[in-house]
Amino acid sequence: MKLLEKILVPVKINEISTDQLNVAVQLATNFNSQIILLHVLPAEAKKESIHSLIIEYVNKDFEKVLTDLSVKGIKAEKRIQYGNLFEQIISVSETENVNLILLTNETEQTNKNQKIDVVTEKIIRKAQKPVWITKTGCTIIPKKILCPVDFSEASERALNNAIKISRIFKATLNIITVFEPLEENVSMRYEIDYKKENDELKKDTNQRFNEFIQKFNLTDIDYVTKLIKGKIHKKILDYAVKNKIDLIFMGANGKSLIQRFLLGSVTEMIIRELPVSMVITKSENILNSNIDS
Numbered sequence: 271m272k273l274l275e276k277i278l279v280p281v282k283i284n285e286i287s288t289d290q291l292n293v294a295v296q297l298a299t300n301f302n303s304q305i306i307l308l309h310v311l312p313a314e315a316k317k318e319s320i321h322s323l324i325i326e327y328v329n330k331d332f333e334k335v336l337t338d339l340s341v342k343g344i345k346a347e348k349r350i351q352y353g354n355l356f357e358q359i360i361s362v363s364e365t366e367n368v369n370l371i372l373l374t375n376e377t378e379q380t381n382k383n384q385k386i387d388v389v390t391e392k393i394i395r396k397a398q399k400p401v402w403i404t405k406t407g408c409t410i411i412p413k414k415i416l417c418p419v420d421f422s423e424a425s426e427r428a429l430n431n432a433i434k435i436s437r438i439f440k441a442t443l444n445i446i447t448v449f450e451p452l453e454e455n456v457s458m459r460y461e462i463d464y465k466k467e468n469d470e471l472k473k474d475t476n477q478r479f480n481e482f483i484q485k486f487n488l489t490d491i492d493y494v495t496k497l498i499k500g501k502i503h504k505k506i507l508d509y510a511v512k513n514k515i516d517l518i519f520m521g522a523n524g525k526s527l528i529q530r531f532l533l534g535s536v537t538e539m540i541i542r543e544l545p546v547s548m549v550i551t552k553s554e555n556i557l558n559s560n561i562d563s
Contacts (some may be wrong), residue, residue: 273434274556276368278399279309280359283309283331291335292410293402293547296403297370298344300438301510305339305346307332307365310358325350356392363399370556372402375544376403386544394522394541400431402553406545412516416444418506420536421482424551429486431549431556432519436491443493445483446509448502449475472499503539510545519549 279294281287294305300539309332315324337502339346347430351358355547361372373390386403386531394401417432429445451468476497483495498505510518520537549556 273301273535275365276304276306276370278306278308278359278366278368278371279362280308280310280355280373282370283307283328283335284362286335287404287406288372289404289406289408289427290372293404293408294372295339295342295371296346296410298346299342302344303369305344306349306368307335307346308349308351308353308362310353311535312354313358314352316352350535356389356396359389359393360396360538363397364377368399369554370400370406371397372405374412381466382551386542391541392551393549398553400406400554400556402549403541403547405547409516411439412515412547414438414444414515415441415517415519416506416510416513416515417519418448418502418536419428419479419482422521423477424537426463426482426485426521427555428519428521428549433486434489435517435519435549435556436493440492442498443488443491444496444509444513444515445493446496446498446506447479447482448498448500448505450502471497472497474499503536505538506540507543508544515546518546520548520550522550522552525552 274297277294277297280291281290297303298305307326311324311328314519315321327354328350329531336346336348339409345422348431349362351362359371362368366484373393377388390403412435415432415436417425419429430444432445432527435441449471452462452464479495479497496509509515518540520540522537541550
């Protein structure tokens with residue numbers, strides 16, 4: 271069994287993202303993965319009067335991309351679906367049982383005030399498969415990876431995946447946790463020694479952080495750990511920028527009925543800023559866990 275068997279790459283085949291395809295190639299090369307290129311046409315394209323002409327042009331575009339991938343020794347297949355883009359990506363990811371959905375973010379061409387496009391955000395919310403979002407101009411092979419943790423099952427899954435990808439690409443893994451100090455509130459009726467309370471909070475968080483890290487196999491990983499004080503999402507963003515991070519791993523909630531569409535407030539805020547390429551994990555891992563050792 272392959273570690274990363276199938277990668278779903280939704281594309282506009284006539285204007286395919288170079289960054290997205292390059293990341294797919296690197297992953298497939300390192301993991302001997304199969305790439306599934308998915309192009310979704312509007313339902314109207316199935317009309318008899320225009321269908322054959324549209325398919326002819328789409329197949330020509332596919333042929334060039336598939337030939338280029340074959341020359342690089344990569345196994346790739348095409349999928350042409352009809353209807354709603356978001357629904358078809360989710361459907362194919364499940365029916366093909368892919369290990370990863372690899373997206374590109376297109377807001378820079380559409381809306382400069384919005385960091386992440388609507389379809390990408392909806393896929394992140396709905397998909398149970400890990401989602402890798404490539405940011406335009408990203409570093410293809412990550413050299414610095416960041417994984418913020420809060421000791422939850424979601425961040426545990428994210429760190430597991432970050433460790434495996436760091437090991438494969440020989441990247442430096444930055445593992446951080448952020449604690450928010452208690453702030454003075456003049457309306458409180460009781461006197462509180464904020465310095466003492468915050469010192470205790472820092473000590474407790476640091477202990478939990480060390481215990482959390484000890485659960486993971488970091489053999490052969492170049493990694494650093496850091497405890498940071500401040501507003502969680504702001505400190506994560508600051509760290510990513512200051513340390514020139516190439517890729518962020520973050521966990522999101524699983525697929526219970528109530529949590530199905532929830533990412534977690536911090537993860538959601540980071541995604542909306544999208545400082546660099548990101549990987550969001552939910553209930554499944556990127557790599558097949560039964561042979562990841």
